[in-house]
Amino acid sequence: MGLLDKLAGWLGLKKKDVNVLCLGLDNSGKTSIINQLKPSNAQAQDIVPTIGFNIEKFKTSSLSFTVFDMSGQGRYRNLWEHYYKEGQAIIFVIDSSDKLRMVVAKEELDTLLNHPDIKHRRIPILFFANKMDLRDALSSVKVSQLLCLENIKDKPWHICASNAVQGEGLQEGVDWLQDQIKTMRT
Amino acid sequence: MIKKFDKKDEEAGSGSNPFQHLEKSAVLQEARIFNETPINPRRCLHILTKIIYLLNQGEHFGTTEATEAFFAMTRLFQSNDQTLRRMCYLTIKEMANISEDVIIVTSSLTKDMTGKEDVYRGPAIRALCRITDTTMLQAIERYMKQAIVDKVPSVSSSALVSSLHMVKMSYDVVKRWVNEAQEAASSDNIMVQYHALGLLYHLRKNDRLAVSKMLNKFTKSGLKSPFAYCMLIRIASKLLEETEGGHDSPLFDFIESCLRNKHEMVVYEAASAIVHMPNCTARELAPAVSVLQLFCSSPKAALRYAAVRTLNKVAMKHPSAVTACNLDLENLITDSNRSIATLAITTLLKTGSESSVDRLMKQISSFVSEISDEFKVVVVQAISALCQKYPRKHSVMMNFLSNMLRDDGGFEYKRAIVDCIISIIEDNPESKETGLAHLCEFIEDCEHTVLATKILHLLGKEGPRTPSPSKYIRFIFNRVVLESEAVRAAAVSALAKFGAQNDDLLPSVLVLMQRCMMDSDDEVRDRATFYMNVLQQKQKALNAAYIFNGLSVSIPGLEKSLHQYTLEPSEKPFDMKTVPLATAPITEQKTEIAPVATSKLPEKLAPSRQDIYQEQLAAIPEFQALGPLFKSSEPVQLTEAETEYVVRCIKHTFVGHMVFQFDCTNTLNDQLLQRVLVQMEPSEAYEVVQHVAAQSLPYSQPGSCYTLVRLPEDDPTAVSCTFSCAMKYLVRDCDPNTGEPDDDGYDDEYVLEDLEVTVADHIQKVLKPNFSAAWEEVGDEFEKEETFALASVRTLDEAVGNIISFLGMQPCERSDKVPENKNSHILFLAGVFRGGHDVLVRARLALADGVTMQVTVRSVDENVVDVILASVG
Numbered sequence A: 001m002g003l004l005d006k007l008a009g010w011l012g013l014k015k016k017d018v019n020v021l022c023l024g025l026d027n028s029g030k031t032s033i034i035n036q037l038k039p040s041n042a043q044a045q046d047i048v049p050t051i052g053f054n055i056e057k058f059k060t061s062s063l064s065f066t067v068f069d070m071s072g073q074g075r076y077r078n079l080w081e082h083y084y085k086e087g088q089a090i091i092f093v094i095d096s097s098d099k100l101r102m103v104v105a106k107e108e109l110d111t112l113l114n115h116p117d118i119k120h121r122r123i124p125i126l127f128f129a130n131k132m133d134l135r136d137a138l139s140s141v142k143v144s145q146l147l148c149l150e151n152i153k154d155k156p157w158h159i160c161a162s163n164a165v166q167g168e169g170l171q172e173g174v175d176w177l178q179d180q181i182k183t184m185r186t
Numbered sequence B: 001m002i003k004k005f006d007k008k009d010e011e012a013g014s015g016s017n018p019f020q021h022l023e024k025s026a027v028l029q030e031a032r033i034f035n036e037t038p039i040n041p042r043r044c045l046h047i048l049t050k051i052i053y054l055l056n057q058g059e060h061f062g063t064t065e066a067t068e069a070f071f072a073m074t075r076l077f078q079s080n081d082q083t084l085r086r087m088c089y090l091t092i093k094e095m096a097n098i099s100e101d102v103i104i105v106t107s108s109l110t111k112d113m114t115g116k117e118d119v120y121r122g123p124a125i126r127a128l129c130r131i132t133d134t135t136m137l138q139a140i141e142r143y144m145k146q147a148i149v150d151k152v153p154s155v156s157s158s159a160l161v162s163s164l165h166m167v168k169m170s171y172d173v174v175k176r177w178v179n180e181a182q183e184a185a186s187s188d189n190i191m192v193q194y195h196a197l198g199l200l201y202h203l204r205k206n207d208r209l210a211v212s213k214m215l216n217k218f219t220k221s222g223l224k225s226p227f228a229y230c231m232l233i234r235i236a237s238k239l240l241e242e243t244e245g246g247h248d249s250p251l252f253d254f255i256e257s258c259l260r261n262k263h264e265m266v267v268y269e270a271a272s273a274i275v276h277m278p279n280c281t282a283r284e285l286a287p288a289v290s291v292l293q294l295f296c297s298s299p300k301a302a303l304r305y306a307a308v309r310t311l312n313k314v315a316m317k318h319p320s321a322v323t324a325c326n327l328d329l330e331n332l333i334t335d336s337n338r339s340i341a342t343l344a345i346t347t348l349l350k351t352g353s354e355s356s357v358d359r360l361m362k363q364i365s366s367f368v369s370e371i372s373d374e375f376k377v378v379v380v381q382a383i384s385a386l387c388q389k390y391p392r393k394h395s396v397m398m399n400f401l402s403n404m405l406r407d408d409g410g411f412e413y414k415r416a417i418v419d420c421i422i423s424i425i426e427d428n429p430e431s432k433e434t435g436l437a438h439l440c441e442f443i444e445d446c447e448h449t450v451l452a453t454k455i456l457h458l459l460g461k462e463g464p465r466t467p468s469p470s471k472y473i474r475f476i477f478n479r480v481v482l483e484s485e486a487v488r489a490a491a492v493s494a495l496a497k498f499g500a501q502n503d504d505l506l507p508s509v510l511v512l513m514q515r516c517m518m519d520s521d522d523e524v525r526d527r528a529t530f531y532m533n534v535l536q537q538k539q540k541a542l543n544a545a546y547i548f549n550g551l552s553v554s555i556p557g558l559e560k561s562l563h564q565y566t567l568e569p570s571e572k573p574f575d576m577k578t579v580p581l582a583t584a585p586i587t588e589q590k591t592e593i594a595p596v597a598t599s600k601l602p603e604k605l606a607p608s609r610q611d612i613y614q615e616q617l618a619a620i621p622e623f624q625a626l627g628p629l630f631k632s633s634e635p636v637q638l639t640e641a642e643t644e645y646v647v648r649c650i651k652h653t654f655v656g657h658m659v660f661q662f663d664c665t666n667t668l669n670d671q672l673l674q675r676v677l678v679q680m681e682p683s684e685a686y687e688v689v690q691h692v693a694a695q696s697l698p699y700s701q702p703g704s705c706y707t708l709v710r711l712p713e714d715d716p717t718a719v720s721c722t723f724s725c726a727m728k729y730l731v732r733d734c735d736p737n738t739g740e741p742d743d744d745g746y747d748d749e750y751v752l753e754d755l756e757v758t759v760a761d762h763i764q765k766v767l768k769p770n771f772s773a774a775w776e777e778v779g780d781e782f783e784k785e786e787t788f789a790l791a792s793v794r795t796l797d798e799a800v801g802n803i804i805s806f807l808g809m810q811p812c813e814r815s816d817k818v819p820e821n822k823n824s825h826i827l828f829l830a831g832v833f834r835g836g837h838d839v840l841v842r843a844r845l846a847l848a849d850g851v852t853m854q855v856t857v858r859s860v861d862e863n864v865v866d867v868i869l870a871s872v873g
């Protein structure tokens, strides 16, 4: 870090860098959510299923986020763990209209929580119950019940209903995440 | 000596290559910093460089360690440092095949290839295409099509070249991009146009009509890019060759018109294409040669080099076409670029008249020390060719070669010279003594063991038969005193031959042998002791068998038999006749000088084809009692090409039996053959004893079945026989896709062509380096002689060829070569008859009306002599 950068850091001008993992089943809306959070001039027009992963960046009032947007398709899910170590926070996205695969989502979540690189860390997890605009979408409360989120005792977590197409609910979640990270650091 | 080298290495290495002593494990350890945040681009770049360096040095990376490093590298995509990102692309390409799950970077690369940074886009496409397989390709197809027609040339070129690579893997997908490639082919950028043409061609190359249409279109519309023109010329000449198109074809007109293109590159390509066309006549060559002639005086060294190199090639096939350029080539003789000068001289040597040889040789000696070994070899080859063309010039050449031999030079160079001298000696008996003298001088100071032993062997063979053999003894004995073990041993063997051939030298040779028996090396001592004892007997037959003509058995076979003998000790002495003979005898043909790349180390003795058969047959229980395999024939085709079943036969001869091995291939994908065997009907008293069937013959997987035949014992002269053959089997029809056969099948048979057994199947070739010694050794107890008239044969060459192939015996003393303009010739043949008896044939041929042949046969077995004479008659 150059001197100026350090100076900016002390003065609170320079935003802190945070690495975030964005996980969840395929088609749940991970890429769409991250895309919405980017500045409008950097947003992509069409969103296609992710293959492997993508690295995206966006800023909030006090943090600079680097997001590893992972692919949710079955055959790539076992590649998530390569990136667990550097994640300082997790965004877990659920398609709340996909009742059929809710159990799959729960299974993947449990595997994640039991992974040695995650298990013993107090790492904040933000859940988005996405696609809330769809008619048969479940409420965030219902989703959290189905995923048994109340069992997560050793990590701060939060769930928000969201609509990645319109951008609704995203800000609330990201604000929570920012607060968590700041309290963790100080 | 060794120490000195080490030091040199160190000096050369220090400072020049910072990566020289890299350790893979240390580098992989360092690669862990990829996981650290924030990323330090400079350090990461350095480590990626090291990884790529190691990979390019051929260092092996295990899958796990490679995958770990690869995934660590993927994190570097966080950084926006341009150099680092491009290094990542390189790493991805290098590791694409050794790491697992490389598709993890697909989305990241797709993003870069469609992004705003032009410097990322081309390289990202190349990397993406390296990690993509056919299924994934569909997912990025849309982006590839856009990239091909992108307005940024580097992006378009990258996409085109990557597509070209993927044609091999996913032809059907890439084929859909033809329209985009067409559009790129009309680009203003010369590289894009060239790459687009390349892709279009590769998509169509299997469809001659489409290629020809494409050529037609582009040759009419014209192209901007000289690279594309060169490519069109290559495509056109290939098509011309395939369609055997003549010089009246529009394709030829196109190529010829390119001789007038404004780009030198295109002009050269066209000239080179014309020159290389098969059956090109002087008329078509002339314009091509004249542009090459112009290039000879170009100020650009590359053009002069290209021109003279091409002319050099033309000179081999059409020397007269190049004579027009002789003046220009003369000017190049003094070219400051020695490669150009060498090629010019060697070309002139090929085209020039006999009278100019001396002048050219003088010219070339003035700078031969300045050119690299590689070009020196070219010079030696030219000399070698020249000697064959103008045998009368051999003394000039010999002189020149001996001077070259004295110069410094590497092994390949020295070997080329030695081979060339040896071939001159062999072709010109009158040059023998001068040649041997030069070689003697050479081995006085020769650091190459292989060459020294080779020359000693030659001295042993030729020296004793020269008018004054004593003068070689000193050179040979010096070797025993001064050289390494291998050379000393070779020298001892050479000495022995002098003693065996020349009675007056024998006493001194015996004294020298006595000294060699005190050598410090086992092999040298053993040889000396052995020869000493043989020589002291003073018997011609012993000398012939143990000094001149050596062992004729297969060395791996001997090793195996001896091992077998030690496993089952018996009262009987070991019998050399049970050892299979060596099949590929060291031919006396001179070896081609050309192959510079042949292995430098003496090769390990590989098992011969027959050793392999021997092993395979011994593994079949039915054939275990047959004794050692005597001879295996070359395969004989018993079916036409492209029939339902392809069958070829190899005839294996044993002492009292023959095994016919039928290699069968079933080319019908809807049939499974089972219990396949070949039934044989002999014309003579041969008895079919047993069949060993091939149990199953699925589509396109070759299998073998065998038929065992007993040779007639009561009539040893019945050596030839004709067999009518039929293949019998059970057919089960099956599904062509799955190969799943029906439950039941039916018997069927397939008639094959007749199979001949001839006298050659009973004789194994054996080379007797000294035929007359062998002739004496066998003696005349069973000698027989007969005279035949070969009415239908017109030349001595033809007669010699016929006899050799008919008897299947080994020509000795280079007697298979009939000197030109001679009316008579003597052919010497040697072999071993089934059962282990030596047989020698001397055939005196005289050319009159047709050829008259007097055949003399010697053997230690009377039957064998009768068999040979009976089969010739």
Ligand SMILES: Nc1nc2c(ncn2[C@@H]2O[C@H](COP(=O)(O)OP(=O)(O)OP(=O)(O)O)[C@@H](O)[C@H]2O)c(=O)[nH]1
Pocket (backbone or CB within 6 Å): A024, A025, A026, A027, A028, A029, A030, A031, A032, A033, A047, A048, A049, A050, A051, A070, A071, A072, A073, A130, A131, A132, A133, A134, A162, A163, A164, A165, A166
């Ligand atoms: N109606 C509705 N559609 C959404 C919402 N969020 C995402 N989608 C749609 O869902 C589809 C999948 O979105 P992606 O962002 O590609 O999903 P992903 O989780 O990144 O999928 P993978 O990359 O395959 O793991 C797209 O067609 C989006 O337009 C939402 O809140 N409401």
Ligand SMILES: [Mg+2]
Pocket (backbone or CB within 6 Å): A030, A031, A032, A048, A049, A050, A069, A070, A071, A072
């Ligand atoms: Mg995605």
